[in-house]
Amino acid sequence: MDTRLRQQIAFILEMDRLKAVLRQNLTPSAQRRENTAEHSWHLAIMGLVLEDQSPTPVDRAKVLCMLLLHDVVEIDAGDTFAYDDSGHADKIEREKQAADRLFGLLPKDQAHELRTIWDEFEAGKSPEARLARALDRLQPILMNHRSGAMSSWAKHGISKGQVLSRNREVEALSPALWALLTKCCNDAVAEGFLKP
Amino acid sequence: MDTRLRQQIAFILEMDRLKAVLRQNLTPSAQRRENTAEHSWHLAIMGLVLEDQSPTPVDRAKVLCMLLLHDVVEIDAGDTFAYDDSGHADKIEREKQAADRLFGLLPKDQAHELRTIWDEFEAGKSPEARLARALDRLQPILMNHRSGAMSSWAKHGISKGQVLSRNREVEALSPALWALLTKCCNDAVAEGFLKP
Numbered sequence: 001m002d003t004r005l006r007q008q009i010a011f012i013l014e015m016d017r018l019k020a021v022l023r024q025n026l027t028p029s030a031q032r033r034e035n036t037a038e039h040s041w042h043l044a045i046m047g048l049v050l051e052d053q054s055p056t057p058v059d060r061a062k063v064l065c066m067l068l069l070h071d072v073v074e075i076d077a078g079d080t081f082a083y084d085d086s087g088h089a090d091k092i093e094r095e096k097q098a099a100d101r102l103f104g105l106l107p108k109d110q111a112h113e114l115r116t117i118w119d120e121f122e123a124g125k126s127p128e129a130r131l132a133r134a135l136d137r138l139q140p141i142l143m144n145h146r147s148g149a150m151s152s153w154a155k156h157g158i159s160k161g162q163v164l165s166r167n168r169e170v171e172a173l174s175p176a177l178w179a180l181l182t183k184c185c186n187d188a189v190a191e192g193f194l195k196p
Numbered sequence: 197m198d199t200r201l202r203q204q205i206a207f208i209l210e211m212d213r214l215k216a217v218l219r220q221n222l223t224p225s226a227q228r229r230e231n232t233a234e235h236s237w238h239l240a241i242m243g244l245v246l247e248d249q250s251p252t253p254v255d256r257a258k259v260l261c262m263l264l265l266h267d268v269v270e271i272d273a274g275d276t277f278a279y280d281d282s283g284h285a286d287k288i289e290r291e292k293q294a295a296d297r298l299f300g301l302l303p304k305d306q307a308h309e310l311r312t313i314w315d316e317f318e319a320g321k322s323p324e325a326r327l328a329r330a331l332d333r334l335q336p337i338l339m340n341h342r343s344g345a346m347s348s349w350a351k352h353g354i355s356k357g358q359v360l361s362r363n364r365e366v367e368a369l370s371p372a373l374w375a376l377l378t379k380c381c382n383d384a385v386a387e388g389f390l391k392p
Contacts (some may be wrong), residue, residue: 001375016226019234049306064260
């Protein structure tokens with residue numbers, strides 16, 4: 001096996017570990033905590049279907065790459081719960097170190113290309129990054145809304161105000177998706193699994 | 197919520213069910229059976245990293261879409277084990293019906309677009325479909341090779357001959373990936389978890 005393929009396969013095998021990283025929200029269909037690999041797949045499906053929610057046209061391949069790659073750093077850095085303020089303090093540094101190590105497994109040209117895409121998502125400025133980041137906010141809202149009393153909102157005593165203030169990137173992207181997010185919160189408050 | 201967005205969200209929520217479809221092979225990192233959603237994510241990562249293994253240039257967005265969507269029909273049709281000949285008899289019909297129902301949840305233009313991509317993967321003729329199908333063969337080989345005595349090869353008493361004859365699409369695509377696949381089989385025979 002030549003060096004290039006050996007490096008590519010090493011990266012691919014390392015990626016398997018993302019299936020063992022558990023998030024706080026459940027998958028309502030499987031009725032267990034969601035892992036980050038399947039979350040990333042679900043997000044990529046959302047990126048494909050909801051690309052018309054971007055106010056400016058987006059490059060589909062770039063959106064999909066961002067959504068597939070944005071959380072791979074959790075292999076080293078773990079998942080940080082959205083409402084864990086202390087966990088967020090050193091999150092950026094931990095995730096940058098993880099990106100250095102993980103993308104560094106690849107051949108140099110691919111390491112550079114995928115790291116650039118990951119950095120662009122983190123910066124959140126391009127149309128693709130803005131869409132991808134808003135969908136990354138919306139996906140767990142949809143999962144929590146479906147999970148009812150089993151949701152991580154109920155488990156951790158989260159309030160509607162916390163959800164709305166944490167997810168303003170959705171509002172900035174799309175009025176329609178923001179209305180959907182708000183409706184999910186209002187339903188959850190009415191049903192008693194999100195604090196008013 | 198307008199009709200278009202309502203249809204898109206209905207499709208997205210239905211997709212959550214793919215996380216509950218279990219495959220025969222394990223994920224070696226998580227040490228449990230792999231589900232089809234995380235398998236699809238892993239494949240998309242492979243499509244991104246190994247696109248240079250295609251003998252002809254490929255459209256990245258199309259490859260990624262194929263790999264993200266190719267197995268969504270398992271939501272209705274279930275996973276059919278690669279070496280289950282009876283399960284394969286009506287697989288095509290069951291999966292076509294599933295594709296009708298699932299893509300039919302989407303707005304018409306998107307239903308048509310995504311169904312066309314799914315059909316192209318099934319036909320296996322375009323460069324994108326040939327790459328995607330070969331990677332879909334290779335991914336469980338890598339997972340089984342890593343799983344050793346816990347692999348579905350060991351569990352079901354599979355032989356090297358069965359693996360090689362089932363996975364000729366890899367040989368047709370790329371000598372380097374075929375050499376890798378053959379090496380995985382030879383290692384597994386030597387270690388005693390694949391029959392000679």
